[in-house]
Structures are given as C-alpha cells and as structure tokens.
Amino acid sequence: MxxxxxxxxxxxxxxxxxxxxxxxxxxxxxxxxxxxxxxxxxxxxxxxxxxxxxxxxxxxxxxxxxxxxxxxxxxxxxxxxxxxxxxxxxxxxxxxxxxxxxxxxxxxxxxxxxxxxxxxxxxxxxxxxxxxxxxxxxxxxxxxxxxxxxxxxxxxxxxxxxxxxxxxxxxxxxxxVQADAMSFLWVRKDWMEKLGLQAPKSVDDIATIAKAFVEKDPDGNGKTDTIGLTGYDKAFENGGKASFHNFKGLFEAYNAYPTNWVKDSSGNVVYGSTLPETKQALGKLREMYAAGLIDKEFAILKNANPNVISGKSGLFFGPWWATGMIADTFTNNPKADFTPYLIMDAKGQKNNLMVPVxxxxxxxxxxxxxxxxxxxxxxxxxxxxxxxxxxxxxxxxxxxxxxWPIGNATYDYADAVERKSEMLKKAMSGAMKPEELNPEMKDMYDKAMRDKANPRKDVKDWKGYWGYTVPAEVLKQNYNKVYSEYTAVTKTMERKWANLQKLETEAFFKIVMGDQPLDSFDKFVSDWKAQGGDEITKEVQNELKAASK
Incomplete structure (x- = not known):
C-alpha cells in the first residue's frame, strides 16, 4: 500500500x-x-x-x-x-x-x-x-x-x-466491502497446541483436527463430549458473504461454488451447484460426516453459535468479524484462543467467491x-x-x-478492512500519530492500546479492534478471486426457483448424511435441468450477452 x-x-x-x-x-x-x-x-x-x-x-x-x-x-x-x-x-x-x-x-x-x-x-x-x-x-x-x-x-x-x-x-x-466474503476456518489454537496438532492447510488437515477434537478430550473434562466441525440448517447456502457455520470455505478448496453462477471449464456461465467440483466437495463432507467429524445435529440447527461459546466445539467456518462470538467464548473460558486460517485446494491455491461488488x-x-x-x-x-x-x-x-431520502445502501472502499488494518498497525507502531486518525480509527486505536496494556481485561475493547489485526493480515494473502457472473433474477426464476432450491437442498443433505449415495448427485443435476434449470441457464446467458452489447 x-x-x-x-x-x-x-x-x-x-x-x-x-x-x-x-x-x-x-x-x-x-x-x-x-x-x-x-x-x-x-x-x-x-x-x-x-x-x-x-x-x-x-x-x-x-x-x-x-x-x-x-x-x-x-x-x-x-x-x-x-x-x-x-x-x-x-x-x-x-x-x-x-x-x-x-x-x-x-x-x-x-x-x-x-x-x-x-x-x-x-x-x-x-x-x-x-x-x-x-x-x-x-x-x-x-x-x-x-x-x-x-x-x-x-x-x-x-x-x-x-x-x-x-x-x-x-x-x-x-x-x-469485499472482506465480508472471506470464509475463514477458525480453530482453537489452545486445543491444537495441547494435542500437538499442526495448523491446517488442506481439507484433509481439517479432518485430522476434527478427529482429534472429537476423540482426544481437548477440553480436559474427561468426557467425549466435544464435536468436530460445526454446521447448521443452511450450511450449503452461499450468497457470497461469509456466514457462521456454513461450508463455503470447504467447497472453495475444491473450486466449487454452489448456489452461484460461475464459468465452467469451457468458459460458459453455468450454475455452480451442478458442476463436478461440487460433487467432489459433497463427497468429502459425506466422508467426514460418516466418520463423526461433523456435528451430527447440524441439519436441524438454526444456530450453532452455542456449540462454540460453550466450549463444545473449537472448529468452525466464519467471517473475519467473528470476534463477537469469540469474545463470548472467552467469557466462559478465558483460555480459549481462536486463530483464523485459509484452506488451500489440491494445487496449493486459496480460492474465494467474492461478495457481489x-x-x-x-x-x-x-x-x-x-x-x-x-x-x-x-x-x-x-x-x-x-x-x-x-x-x-x-x-x-x-x-x-x-x-435517508431514497433509502440505504453501503458505499465504502472495497478493501476497507485492509485499509483500516494498515492505519491501525501504523498508529500502534508509532509510524503514524494517533491524532492523525479519523474518529472511528482513533476509537479503535484507543481500544487496542488499552487491551495491549491489559490483555482481554475488557473483551469489549478486544473485540472492537482485533478483527483488524490477525484476521485482516490473513485477508492480505494472495488468493484466487472468483465472482458470481449473475446475481439478478430471470423470468423463469421467479416461477421455478423456489422448487429448484428445495430440490438442491434436499439432495445435498441426503448425500452428506448418507441417506443417498454420492452418485445420486447426477440424478439431482438431471432433475434440476429438466425442471427449469436448463431454461433458466439460457436466460442467464442471454441476459449477460444483452448487457454486454
């Protein structure tokens, strides 16, 4: 910068x-x-x-x-x-x-x-x-x-x-703000250190950590009551913005972008949920679920936050601003120490489906x-x-x-989080005078300095600035940025999309939870296309062509 x-x-x-x-x-x-x-x-x-x-x-x-x-x-x-x-x-x-x-x-x-x-x-x-x-x-x-x-x-x-x-x-x-798209894997570092585990880089590493968290009593209470990766009843939805407990970050490790319109290997805009990469990711989730590495109750949960806050789980996907929930975890267990990671694909590349700009x-x-x-x-x-x-x-x-006169929308720097992170870093290091900061950043700086003097004494101070330190530094890593090619609604979508979404959600849950074989994905794809998917795909492609002329 x-x-x-x-x-x-x-x-x-x-x-x-x-x-x-x-x-x-x-x-x-x-x-x-x-x-x-x-x-x-x-x-x-x-x-x-x-x-x-x-x-x-x-x-x-x-x-x-x-x-x-x-x-x-x-x-x-x-x-x-x-x-x-x-x-x-x-x-x-x-x-x-x-x-x-x-x-x-x-x-x-x-x-x-x-x-x-x-x-x-x-x-x-x-x-x-x-x-x-x-x-x-x-x-x-x-x-x-x-x-x-x-x-x-x-x-x-x-x-x-x-x-x-x-x-x-x-x-x-x-x-x-584009940082809102990044799906981090948040892991309890104190548990990893206790069990002698390495920082995760791949999906297989996630499985290794989840297995240890489930089987090796990381909380030290003498009971096998901890769970692996969290999830909830909307874990397969992916609107671009990262959310707590969905599987966006894992899908991206397979170059899979379900529920979004992306380019296939031939350069055609297609529905990401129907691509082979999505099937591959579902296969891995199915394998992990069968091994007990994903919360067995995830499909019926509306909110999985309590599993983390209570100390039952130390492994979840979530956004850079997860500090609020983590601060609640501190309150219950002052030793809890979460660290964010980005997961790589088989080629060592980190991928991220961006928020529609x-x-x-x-x-x-x-x-x-x-x-x-x-x-x-x-x-x-x-x-x-x-x-x-x-x-x-x-x-x-x-x-x-x-x-406001015509309503509300956000207008910010696309890289606002990274910019604020740089300002905070310079102010804390003395490279920038605190009085040169704008009111928002001066308040953040004051919280950071109070927390530096008395770490986590006031979790309100900690959560008010920490997202702009370690998580923001992770955001600055190089990664492959993928954008959804179409984020509007076609005429046929208005009539058929709800049914197609239901078809997709049911198929994905049944595959992951073992109610249907992995190859039932192929039938889902053919049914999706026959029940309006092909028609919608043509509309999407035509609208994109019309807008570009």
Missing part, C-alpha cells in the same frame, strides 16, 4: 470541506448528459445551484422508529440532504418488505417510476432493458466527487461495470431534467456515511438508515 493511502480518510475530509466551501469546486471540461453543461464549465459537485424538488419512493425497515414529529419524508436525514444539496425529495409512497416489492414491481411494469430511486439488481436490469433509465455516463464523469471516484477505483472498476448496460452507465452502484443502484428516470442531482445526492450521502463531512458527525446514526 502506498504511504499516502493510510491518511486517505483524513485527506478526503479536507478535500470534502474544500469542495463544499470553494466557489468553483470540481472543475471539469466534460459535458454531462442532460446537465445543461458547457465546455470548461465549473460545477459544484455537492449542491444544486438552485432549489429543486425530486420525486421518489423507497423501502423502509419494518417497525423502524423515528423521533416524535419526524416522518419518512421529513427527518434528520432528509433535512441534512436538503441543506447540503438544495434538493427536496417528495416521497410518493413508502412501504416495507413484500409490500414494497409488490408496489415497486407494479410501478416498473406500468412505467410509473419517480425521478430518482434506489433499486436492486433485478429491477435495475429490467428498467435498463426497457429503456426507462437515463444515461449517467457524462454525469458521472463531471459530477462524481474525488471521494466517490476513489471508492469506485478501489473496486478495480467492477462496480462501474455492474452499473453499465450496453456500454452506458445506467445507475450509480453501491460498493460492498454492487447489488443496489441509484437510478434516474429517462428524460429527467436534472440527472446530475442523483450524483450530487450520492456524493453527499457517501460523505456522510463515511463520516468525512464534519456536519455528518452531528447526525444520530442510531436512527434507521432506511429513512
């Missing part, structure tokens, strides 16, 4: 303040869409020159509370945006959950959409294909703030590619008079969410973020 990167948030805070106070911030020679721009015109990337009103509708979190007197249309977030941008949002309607989805689908089908709104990927693609969206290509070039562009650059342009349809930027995409998009209705307003709104929202605008620090962020 370049030396200046560690100070990026501090620098961008100053850049933001300068951009807001300068008479001519964000100078550009590009013209911008329908933004009524002229060559060499200097624009304000954070505020419309005159007040305007924009229509929208949004989904809000069911049951989310607002302070007395505030409404979905008039609250601290809408007032903040109005003050910053000169934009008033007229809320045509709002709803929650399934009601929102139903009303949104009706609006899209009847081409009755507002000026600006925040939509999921499926809705984005439908609107783009129907020609209902404004091209924001030139608007982005001219109006995107330095911080906004810095965030998108951190994705290696993948976020902008996600929002591009037939060569045109048709939306302003969110940005997901973007899955929500700010879109503008085709023909809207001021499409630049969407970019101006996004710049301010991002500055507030990343807390680089000092005025944003006055907001009460405990109020549900769905009450």
């Amino acid at each position: 370049k030396k200046g990167k560690s100070l990026i948030l501090l620098v961008l805070t100053a850049a933001f303040v300068s951009a807001c106070t300068s008479q001519n911030p964000g100078a550009s020679t590009n013209t911008g869409g329908n933004a009524s721009a002229v060559p060499n015109e200097k624009v304000d990337q954070f505020k419309m020159p005159n007040p305007i009103e924009i229509t929208t509708f949004k989904g809000v979190t069911a049951g989310a509370k607002l302070p007395e007197g505030d409404t979905a249309e008039n609250n601290q977030y809408t007032r903040y945006i109005k003050d910053k941008t000169n934009i008033s949002f007229k809320l045509l309607w709002y709803a929650s959950g399934a009601d929102y989805t139903q009303k949104l689908n009706l609006a899209v089908a009847s081409n009755d959409i507002p000026d600006i709104m925040l939509v999921d990927e499926g809705t984005f693609l439908s609107l783009a294909a129907a020609g209902q969206l404004e091209d924001l290509s030139k608007v982005y070039e001219k109006y995107a703030s330095p911080l906004t562009k810095e965030l998108y650059n951190s994705t290696g342009n993948k976020a902008i590619e996600k929002a591009t349809y037939k060569g045109k930027l048709m939306g302003i995409p969110n940005i997901s 973007s899955n929500r998009f700010i879109v503008v209705k085709k023909g809207m008079k001021h499409p630049e307003a969407a970019m101006i709104y996004a710049n301010n929202f991002i500055a507030a969410q990343r807390k680089v605008d000092p005025d944003a620090l006055k907001l009460d962020f405990s109020i549900d973020a769905s009450y």
Whole structure:
C-alpha cells in the first residue's frame, strides 16, 4: 500500500470541506448528459445551484422508529440532504418488505417510476432493458466527487461495470466491502497446541483436527463430549458473504461454488451447484460426516453459535468479524484462543467467491431534467456515511438508515478492512500519530492500546479492534478471486426457483448424511435441468450477452 493511502480518510475530509466551501469546486471540461453543461464549465459537485424538488419512493425497515414529529419524508436525514444539496425529495409512497416489492414491481411494469430511486439488481436490469433509465455516463464523469471516484477505483472498476448496460452507465452502484466474503476456518489454537496438532492447510488437515477434537478430550473434562466441525440448517447456502457455520470455505478448496453462477471449464456461465467440483466437495463432507467429524445435529440447527461459546466445539467456518462470538467464548473460558486460517485446494491455491461488488443502484428516470442531482445526492450521502463531512458527525446514526431520502445502501472502499488494518498497525507502531486518525480509527486505536496494556481485561475493547489485526493480515494473502457472473433474477426464476432450491437442498443433505449415495448427485443435476434449470441457464446467458452489447 502506498504511504499516502493510510491518511486517505483524513485527506478526503479536507478535500470534502474544500469542495463544499470553494466557489468553483470540481472543475471539469466534460459535458454531462442532460446537465445543461458547457465546455470548461465549473460545477459544484455537492449542491444544486438552485432549489429543486425530486420525486421518489423507497423501502423502509419494518417497525423502524423515528423521533416524535419526524416522518419518512421529513427527518434528520432528509433535512441534512436538503441543506447540503438544495434538493427536496417528495416521497410518493413508502412501504416495507413484500409490500414494497409488490408496489415497486407494479410501478416498473406500468412505467410509473419517480425521478430518482434506489433499486436492486433485478429491477435495475429490467428498467435498463426497457429503456426507462437515463444515461449517467457524462454525469458521472463531471459530477462524481474525488471521494466517490476513489471508492469506485478501489473496486478495480467492477462496480462501474455492474452499473453499465450496453456500454452506458445506467445507475450509480453501491460498493460492498469485499472482506465480508472471506470464509475463514477458525480453530482453537489452545486445543491444537495441547494435542500437538499442526495448523491446517488442506481439507484433509481439517479432518485430522476434527478427529482429534472429537476423540482426544481437548477440553480436559474427561468426557467425549466435544464435536468436530460445526454446521447448521443452511450450511450449503452461499450468497457470497461469509456466514457462521456454513461450508463455503470447504467447497472453495475444491473450486466449487454452489448456489452461484460461475464459468465452467469451457468458459460458459453455468450454475455452480451442478458442476463436478461440487460433487467432489459433497463427497468429502459425506466422508467426514460418516466418520463423526461433523456435528451430527447440524441439519436441524438454526444456530450453532452455542456449540462454540460453550466450549463444545473449537472448529468452525466464519467471517473475519467473528470476534463477537469469540469474545463470548472467552467469557466462559478465558483460555480459549481462536486463530483464523485459509484452506488451500489440491494445487496449493486459496480460492474465494467474492461478495457481489454492487447489488443496489441509484437510478434516474429517462428524460429527467436534472440527472446530475442523483450524483450530487450520492456524493453527499457517501460523505456522510463515511463520516468525512464534519456536519455528518452531528447526525444520530442510531436512527434507521432506511429513512435517508431514497433509502440505504453501503458505499465504502472495497478493501476497507485492509485499509483500516494498515492505519491501525501504523498508529500502534508509532509510524503514524494517533491524532492523525479519523474518529472511528482513533476509537479503535484507543481500544487496542488499552487491551495491549491489559490483555482481554475488557473483551469489549478486544473485540472492537482485533478483527483488524490477525484476521485482516490473513485477508492480505494472495488468493484466487472468483465472482458470481449473475446475481439478478430471470423470468423463469421467479416461477421455478423456489422448487429448484428445495430440490438442491434436499439432495445435498441426503448425500452428506448418507441417506443417498454420492452418485445420486447426477440424478439431482438431471432433475434440476429438466425442471427449469436448463431454461433458466439460457436466460442467464442471454441476459449477460444483452448487457454486454
């Protein structure tokens, strides 16, 4: 990482303040869409020159509370945006959950959409294909703030590619933190050391450790009551984000990516659950389950955390931010010491299915008079969410973020965890002055220093920073990044996907638990294809081709 990167948030805070106070911030020679721009015109990337009103509708979190007197249309977030941008949002309607989805689908089908709104990927693609969206290509070039562009650059342009349809930027995409995808194998190091075990590198090593944890009384209570690898009733689901107790990390050791659309050996986009690599991984899980190395009750568990917290298990797959659950384990057993590992495939390579870099998009209705307003709104929202605008620090962020004018989505550096880790490391080593840290990092630094002086005396301090140390260093290792090629929903999926998912889940559980032979996987594949899978695969491939033209 370049030396200046560690100070990026501090620098961008100053850049933001300068951009807001300068008479001519964000100078550009590009013209911008329908933004009524002229060559060499200097624009304000954070505020419309005159007040305007924009229509929208949004989904809000069911049951989310607002302070007395505030409404979905008039609250601290809408007032903040109005003050910053000169934009008033007229809320045509709002709803929650399934009601929102139903009303949104009706609006899209009847081409009755507002000026600006925040939509999921499926809705984005439908609107783009129907020609209902404004091209924001030139608007982005001219109006995107330095911080906004810095965030998108951190994705290696993948976020902008996600929002591009037939060569045109048709939306302003969110940005997901990519570290959230990594599935670590968390192992109780104190148990490994007691039993003389080596750190795991392969799936066979997982089996070796699990066998020892089951048979050799690692907790020293004189009973054979410990279990091996944890699991739960959704252990085969893999949306990209790592979750506790699923088998994502083990599947990746076989280059298998079930429940995702990936390229096969011929370069065709296919459903990962139907590939030979998935069968191979299921075979290993079946073998481990039969040997008693996987929790026998995993298929009926809604939550396997208690097995870890109570000290019954010291082996689970989970995300980098597992420190909360581990801290609870410390409370019960102060000697518990978990360490994260990445598991390699047969070639010694580490693989990871990444989180979709973007899955929500700010879109503008085709023909809207001021499409630049969407970019101006996004710049301010991002500055507030990343807390680089000092005025944003006055907001009460405990109020549900769905009450922002068009709803909530994450806009962060794709490598945010690694960046914060570097800042913390430099501050703790003295290479960076603590007062140079932004408020979030200064708080993390203070917790780290208190914990360093009195290790684990306050587990709240420990869990508040530790994820940015050892786990973050593991994240910095070289690994093969795999992206799901398609994360939206096709027409046939809407009708048949629920049944196909049920078919898949039942087949996988029966194979792993020994109710069906491993070769029943082949019948699952043929049934999946016959019951709509082939049709859906063609739709996915056609949609990807259409979007790339």
